[in-house]
Amino acid sequence: MQGIQVKNTFIHFASDEVDGVLRRSSSSPAILTSPWMEEPTCQAALADTSPVKSCLLEEKLLAHRLGKCRPCGYHYFKVDGCRQGDDCEFCHFCSLDDVKDRKRNGKRQARAIKRRGEYVAPIQSRLDSSRFSQPSIPTWHSPGAVPRSASWPLVCW
Numbered sequence: 421m422q423g424i425q426v427k428n429t430f431i432h433f434a435s436d437e438v439d440g441v442l443r444r445s446s447s448s449p450a451i452l453t454s455p456w457m458e459e460p461t462c463q464a465a466l467a468d469t470s471p472v473k474s475c476l477l478e479e480k481l482l483a484h485r486l487g488k489c490r491p492c493g494y495h496y497f498k499v500d501g502c503r504q505g506d507d508c509e510f511c512h513f514c515s516l517d518d519v520k521d522r523k524r525n526g527k528r529q530a531r532a533i534k535r536r537g538e539y540v541a542p543i544q545s546r547l548d549s550s551r552f553s554q555p556s557i558p559t560w561h562s563p564g565a566v567p568r569s570a571s572w573p574l575v576c577w
Contacts, residue, residue, distance in 0.1 A: 477506065484513040491519040 425431075483489040489511035494502040496516045502508050514522075 480511060481513060484511050489514065491522060493519070 480489065490509075491514040492502050492508055492510035492512050494504075495508075495510075495512045496519055502510075502512065
C-alpha cells in the first residue's frame with residue numbers, strides 16, 4: 421500500500437493490472453445509395469404484385485418520366501426509408517439528386533414570385549375577400565348613422 425495517495429477525498433493508486441483490450445464498436449451499415457428498384461429482391465417482389473398494384477406502379481413510373489411526380493421525402497432522407505412502400509402516394513423512382521434539384525427549383529420559383537410581387541400575403545388576401553368588400557355598420561352606431569361610402573379605404577390606420 422505504498423502507492424496510495426489521498427487527493428480531495430479520492431484514493432489514487434497505481435494499478436499493476438493491464439487494462440482489458442478495448443473492443444472496437446461497430447456502427448450500423450451505411451445507407452444504401454442505390455435506388456430501391458435496382459435491388460434484386462425488390463424486382464422479384466414487383467413481379468409478384470397484384471395487377472392493381474402493378475398498374476399503380478406503372479402510373480407512378482409514367483408520371484415520373486413526364487416530370488409530374490412528387491418525390492417522397494422519406495425514401496432517401498430517413499434512415500429506415502419510406503414505411504409505406506408501394507402504398508406511398510409519392511414517387512420513389514426519383515434519385516437523390518432529383519429530389520434535391522426539385523427542392524432547389526421550388527425555392528428559386530418562390531423567390532422569383534416574391535420578387536415579382538405576385539405573392540399575396542395572407543392579410544392582403546383576407547382584405548380582398550368578398551365579406552370585406554362592403555362596409556358594414558357596427559352595432560354601436562346610433563340608429564341615424566350614415567354608412568361609409570364604398571370609396572373610403574377599408575383599412576384604418
